[in-house]
Amino acid sequence: MTIEAFLASLHIVAILTLVVFLSSEAALCRSEWMNEAVVRRLARLDMIYGITALVLLLTGIARIVWGAKGLTWYVS
Template sequence: MTLEAVLASVHLLAILTLVVFLSSQAALCRVEWMNAAVVQRLAKLDMIYGIAAVVLLLLTGIARLVLGAKGMSGYVSSPLFHLKMTLFIVAVLLSLKPTFTFRRWKKALDATGQLPAAQEIQQTRKWVMWQSHLVPVIAVVAVFWARGM
């Protein structure tokens, strides 16, 4: 039972870390706030977001799947588990465009000092906002799933 509590706690911590850095991206990715420091910060936030998503969230999820109290069959037999995993994959796919965009912005800034165009900032913010709205849906599915519904 202690291992299950530790794994669940670390998984929750990973989710909260992901939410904090995704929210920070959403807050900063605005036309009126864009400057060289924000471009640098967005690239750094995205790197931390990626680490939280892949290293912390995915690895703790796999650890719960393999070592958790329910066992693998207890997890994969639930349709809500598959919905949660599908939504997680959608969130990962949604994160790719902003990730590549932030890297491109940083590269252009470092090479030429050029800031992104207003329209590109607005489009990228929309992608970040889609991700940030999907994460709570994943959490709600997880709550229902954890309660055996």
């Protein structure tokens, strides 16, 4: 049961982090703000967004494989 709680909380943290960094990218994508520093910041935010998306995918798969409900519950 502890692994299920850990995976669920990590999954939710990944979802919230994904939303935060995606909204940060959207806020920085204004034409009047575009300069070299903003483009570097956008690249860094996009890298963090990609890592978070990967963590979200992996925790989702881990919840299916090692979670309390198991694969049969999700596929049925």
